[in-house]
Amino acid sequence: MSVAAIWFIVGTILLAVELASPLFVMFFFGLGAWAAGVTALFVDDIAIEVLVFGVASVAFLVSLRRLLVRTFRGRAQLSSDKASEGLPSLHAGKLAVVTRPIPQDGVGEIAVGGSFWRAVAPEPVAEGVRVRVLGHVPDDELTLEVVPCGDEVPGNPNS
Structure with missing residues (x-):
């Protein structure tokens, strides 16, 4: 050899x-x-x-x-992402449900679009609360920014 x-x-x-x-x-x-x-x-x-x-x-x-x-x-912006700058996020505006509580200045989890995503919010959000997706966190395409809608999901045992 x-x-x-x-x-x-x-x-x-x-x-x-x-x-x-x-x-x-x-x-x-x-x-x-x-x-x-x-x-x-x-x-x-x-x-x-x-x-x-x-x-x-x-x-x-x-x-x-x-x-x-x-x-x-998932923290690098690829050159192909340049074409999508300024366009709304795929999940922006959609309603989601918090599956793991989102703490103040921390990361939780939501269910949206048939999958689970990391999520952050400007205030703590409890599990089972419905939230609206604002878009991706800047420089992190794997975490979504959300705001609470104020209502709990019907039938949720954590409500």
Whole structure:
């Protein structure tokens, strides 16, 4: 088996290990191993391959980690979002029901549009209260801003 193939296998294993790791670091070492594998195709010196592995891993880690973590956590504005700036949120204006209480200056949960969303409100809102969705929280497309409508959902045991 060639040295390049070994580097590619190591890179693939590191990428697979990343799936079980919450740190999001092994991904970049996998990319570094693949860079070393490409180097091994042209250079027959293990010292140079290890150097490329280390430098490429650190370069990928430093340059891409912050961007990718923000993207996967839902806090990055993608270039395709530019076209939707100024347009109302998908759920804006809809009525929802609080499924987990929304504390003052905290995050609760609402049910709207057939799914559950994190929600914030300017005042505490109890579970079972009907709320109106204002839109997404700026810089967080996964949390909705709501205001209470004042009425409880009929038949709710928490009413």
